[in-house]
Every structure is written in structure tokens, then in C-alpha cells.
Amino acid sequence: MERRTVKDTICIEGFGIHTGKLSRIKIHPAMNDGGAILFVKNGVKIKASPENVVEVRYATVLGGEGERIRTVEHLMSALYGSGVTDAVIEVEGEEIPIMDGSSKEFLEKIEETGTEPLGKPRKVIKVIKPFRVEDNGGYVEVCPCDEGMVVECAISYDHPYLSYQSIEVSVDNGSYKREVAPARTYCFYEQIASLLRSGLGRGGNYRNVVVVGKEGILNGPPRFEDEPVRHKVLDLIGDFALAGYYFNGKVKAYRSGHSLHTKFVKEFLSSDAYEIL
Numbered sequence: 001m002e003r004r005t006v007k008d009t010i011c012i013e014g015f016g017i018h019t020g021k022l023s024r025i026k027i028h029p030a031m032n033d034g035g036a037i038l039f040v041k042n043g044v045k046i047k048a049s050p051e052n053v054v055e056v057r058y059a060t061v062l063g064g065e066g067e068r069i070r071t072v073e074h075l076m077s078a079l080y081g082s083g084v085t086d087a088v089i090e091v092e093g094e095e096i097p098i099m100d101g102s103s104k105e106f107l108e109k110i111e112e113t114g115t116e117p118l119g120k121p122r123k124v125i126k127v128i129k130p131f132r133v134e135d136n137g138g139y140v141e142v143c144p145c146d147e148g149m150v151v152e153c154a155i156s157y158d159h160p161y162l163s164y165q166s167i168e169v170s171v172d173n174g175s176y177k178r179e180v181a182p183a184r185t186y187c188f189y190e191q192i193a194s195l196l197r198s199g200l201g202r203g204g205n206y207r208n209v210v211v212v213g214k215e216g217i218l219n220g221p222p223r224f225e226d227e228p229v230r231h232k233v234l235d236l237i238g239d240f241a242l243a244g245y246y247f248n249g250k251v252k253a254y255r256s257g258h259s260l261h262t263k264f265v266k267e268f269l270s271s272d273a274y275e276i277l
């Protein structure tokens with residue numbers, strides 16, 4: 001596997017799910033040997049890295065030198081799923097556009113433009129022994145696996161409709177595009193008023209968010225019967241992508257979110273549970 005970048009600049013425009021404001025991004029081919037996904041906002045460069053995560057409430061926010069870029073996870077997930085390891089992403093606005101609430105449109109735009117190899121091997125992180133981080137009744141754990149990246153994920157809420165969903169996905173062999181990328185973000189109907197009061201969710205609508213009511217999905221039909229847990233896999237892949245490595249191992253996540261994902265990645269990277277290939 002080689003490191004890859006996009007063949008040409010990709011321009012994307014849309015509203016942020018939390019700010020509700022219009023923003024624009026340009027995904028440029030990597031100009032030099034950056035070896036990473038690099039965001040640029042108002043001239044400030046912020047590398048996609050767990051060290052640069054500054055907020056994890058309902059979205060993953062990167063920051064540095066007074067600048068913030070909100071809701072990077074779906075774009076990071078699409079880049080990982082399409083094998084793009086190197087790019088410069090110019091951001092105009094506060095937040096990455098939400099598009100249809102999934103990573104499908106990012107993935108399609110990357111595929112339309114095409115990617116090209118950079119002639120250098122992709123950095124691979126291989127799990128060599130089990131490692132687990134727990135938080136607030138949830139956990140993320142990894143163990144060695146010979147089949148690339150496999151994610152086993154379960155969500156569970158004290159909620160009559162969404163008490164439990166689980167799925168296992170192998171991230172390779174085209175299954176990311178088919179099984180994960182189209183899954184939209186979700187929220188509970190009862191949660192909407194308080195989200196809006198706290199200044200979040202202002203760009204959410206019935207097209208880009210699966211709204212879960214007590215008796216089922218309120219804006220159905222969903223794209224998958226288990227769309228919420230698939231979206232959780234999408235988010236996890238986006239947060240793991242911040243590490244900058246192709247991940248080789250099995251991930252098990254239960255009741256996880258951006259806070260636990262990014263905490264896990266930081267602790268895992270400072271552990272002795274892996275080797276770099």
C-alpha cells in the first residue's frame with residue numbers, strides 16, 4: 001500500500017451541522033512531503049492529529065493558534081475510506097460542511113476526481129496485543145487481527161427504540177463505501193430542543209440527520225435498518241484516522257463517542273500494544 005493524494009483540487013461548499021453557517025473547503029493535492037492531512041484556516045496550519053483535538057462534544061474539533069475547525073470526523077472518515085493519506089485542506093468558515101449527514105458525498109467527490117499514489121509506503125500501525133480504554137460505561141478495545149481493520153461496534157441507549165444495535169464491518173474490500181459511508185448522523189427527538197439551546201445542531205434538518213423517536217425513525221425510511229450504529233462506525237473510523245496510520249487490528253467499541261475515540265487513540269499511541277510497519 002502506498003500513500004495517496006487527490007489528483008486535483010476538490011471544492012465543496014455547504015452548511016455546518018452545528019453552526020448552521022455556510023462554509024467552503026478545498027481539498028488540494030499534497031504539495032510536498034507532508035506525510036499527513038493538513039488543514040489550513042486563515043493561514044494557520046493544523047495537522048490532523050489526536051494532539052490537535054480541542055473539543056469532542058457532539059463533534060470532533062481541531063484547533064491551533066486561535067483557529068478552530070469543527071466537525072472534521074466525516075471528512076476524515078471519507079479520506080481514510082478512500083485511501084487518501086496526504087492532502088492540504090483549505091477551510092473557509094467555522095465548520096466542515098455536513099452535506100447529507102454521512103461521508104457519502106465526500107467519498108463520491110474524491111472518487112470522481114481520482115487519487116494517485118505518491119510512491120511512498122503507507123504507514124501502518126499493527127496491533128500486537130490487546131489494549132482497552134473505558135469511559136463512562138463505554139469502552140474501546142483493540143486486539144491483533146490478520147484481516148486489516150475490522151470494527152465491531154455496539155450502541156446502547158436508555159431509549160425504547162434504540163436500546164441496542166450492533167454490527168461488524170471489515171473496513172477494506174469496498175465495504176466502507178457500501179456499508180458505512182452512506183450512514184447519516186442521528187439524534188433523539190427529545191434531545192433537539194436542548195441541543196439548539198446550547199447553540200448546537202443549528203444546521204440539522206430532516207434530510208441530514210436521522211431523528212429517532214420513541215416508536216421509530218421520524219423521518220424514515222432510513223438508508224439501513226441499523227443506520228445509527230453504522231454511523232457510529234463511520235465516526236470511529238474518522239477519529240482513528242487522526243492518528244495518520246492505516247490501522248491493522250480488530251476494534252471493539254461499545255457506547256463510544258468522539259471523546260472516548262480520541263482518548264483511546266492518544267492512549268493507544270503512547271502504549272506498547274502496537275508496532276509500526
Ligand code: ZN
Nearest residue numbers: 073185231235
Ligand atoms: Zn458523525
